[in-house]
Amino acid sequence: MIEFNKIYFKHKKTILLMLLLLPALVASISFAAMKYFKAQQKFEYNQIKNPLLNDVYIIDKEVLDNQSRLREKYIITQVASVDEKHVYLKESNFIYLRINEAIKGIRTDKLLTHNFFSNKIFKISKSQLENLYFNGGVPEVGRSNDGMHLYGGIIIARPKHNLIKKQKYRIGTQENQLAISYYQGSMGYEKDWKEAFRLFEQAAEKGNPYSQISLAQMYRDGEAVEVNLERALYWFELAKQQGIASAKDEYAQLCQKITACIK
Numbered sequence: 001m002i003e004f005n006k007i008y009f010k011h012k013k014t015i016l017l018m019l020l021l022l023p024a025l026v027a028s029i030s031f032a033a034m035k036y037f038k039a040q041q042k043f044e045y046n047q048i049k050n051p052l053l054n055d056v057y058i059i060d061k062e063v064l065d066n067q068s069r070l071r072e073k074y075i076i077t078q079v080a081s082v083d084e085k086h087v088y089l090k091e092s093n094f095i096y097l098r099i100n101e102a103i104k105g106i107r108t109d110k111l112l113t114h115n116f117f118s119n120k121i122f123k124i125s126k127s128q129l130e131n132l133y134f135n136g137g138v139p140e141v142g143r144s145n146d147g148m149h150l151y152g153g154i155i156i157a158r159p160k161h162n163l164i165k166k167q168k169y170r171i172g173t174q175e176n177q178l179a180i181s182y183y184q185g186s187m188g189y190e191k192d193w194k195e196a197f198r199l200f201e202q203a204a205e206k207g208n209p210y211s212q213i214s215l216a217q218m219y220r221d222g223e224a225v226e227v228n229l230e231r232a233l234y235w236f237e238l239a240k241q242q243g244i245a246s247a248k249d250e251y252a253q254l255c256q257k258i259t260a261c262i263k
Contacts, residue, residue, distance in 0.1 A: 044141040048133045051087045051126070055079040056111075056142040056150055058102045061095065063137030074102045074139075077122065078111065078155065086125050090117040099139055106142070107153040172203030176211045179203065183214070193224035204235060212239040213247050220254060229258050 047055060061073045074096040077089040093115060096102040110116055124132075132138055144150045178189075179199035185191030197218055203211035216235035219228045233254055239247035 045130075045133065047141050047143050048130055048138065049126075051079050051082050051129070052143065053079055053082065054144060054147065054156055056106065056144075056155060057089070057138050058099055058140035058142075059132070060137050060139060063132065063135055072097045074099055076102050076105060076111070078117070080121055086123055087129055089122040089124065091120070091122045092116060093118050103140065103151055106155065107151045109153045111153070111155045112157055172206035172208030172211055175199045175203035175206075176208050176214075179211065179214065193218070197224040204238075207242075209239040209242040209244045209247065212236075213244065213250065216247075216250065229254065233258075 048057075055078070057077045057079075059075050059077055061075055062068055062070050072095040075094075076092040076096075079087060080090045081088045092105075094105070094110075096105065105111075129138075133141075142150045144155060148154060148156045176199070179196045181187040181189040182192045182199065183196035197215070200211045200215040200218065204215045212235045216232040216239070218224060219235065220232035221227070233251065236247050236251040236254065240251050
């Protein structure tokens with residue numbers, strides 16, 4: 001007790017000053033928190049007022065459906081489209097007990113899982129959406145900065161950039177496979193190079209690069225046709241233009257053997 005009195009009297013002025021400043025400090029922190037809250041609310045409201053494709057809203061079904069005492073009540077919605085007056089939302093098939101559980105679902109890429117969203121689209125007017133927000137029915141509003149990620153999770157599947165290229169390579173695949181069977185005498189077919197040549201030529205003319213290579217090899221080696229190195233170069237060149245590495249090598253090797261090669 002004696003020690004405490006000594007400390008108190010020694011730092012009496014400092015302690016009193018701190019006590020006097022404490023209310024001001026609390027008020028300052030409260031003001032800063034309120035200012036941040038208002039700024040965040042304004043930011044969210046601007047997103048609600050100007051919805052964009054793939055925006056995500058966590059909606060309180062109690063407020064939405066005018067029901068009370070729902071045990072599990074939060075759903076995840078995502079903007080599917082927007083017109084002049086309405087917003088069209090995909091609605092999750094899953095209902096969450098707490099907001100943080102819904103956010104965790106987004107963070108763990110649940111939006112990309114099969115049957116996460118209902119097949120039905122929820123239509124709501126822009127004014128109704130704003131009223132729902134002001135009534136506490138949209139406690140969480142999310143907009144991706146990069147168009148793909150939100151809360152650390154993926155909300156939009158990555159685009160398939162190579163789809164067109166892959167489809168291009170599938171042209172003539174059936175003829176090419178059948179030609180290989182005739183060429184090798186496999187898959188129940190007897191070896192028949194003339195039929196293989198016909199099918200390779202048919203697929204090559206459609207643009208199949210692998211048939212173009214096989215056709216070029218048959219011209220080069222004189223299989224089912226007279227040797228014609230110029231025709232072989234022609235078909236190797238077409239396959240090479242489609243980015244097939246083996247065609248580039250075959251073309252370069254053949255070029256070294258003939259003087260008529262045009263590089």
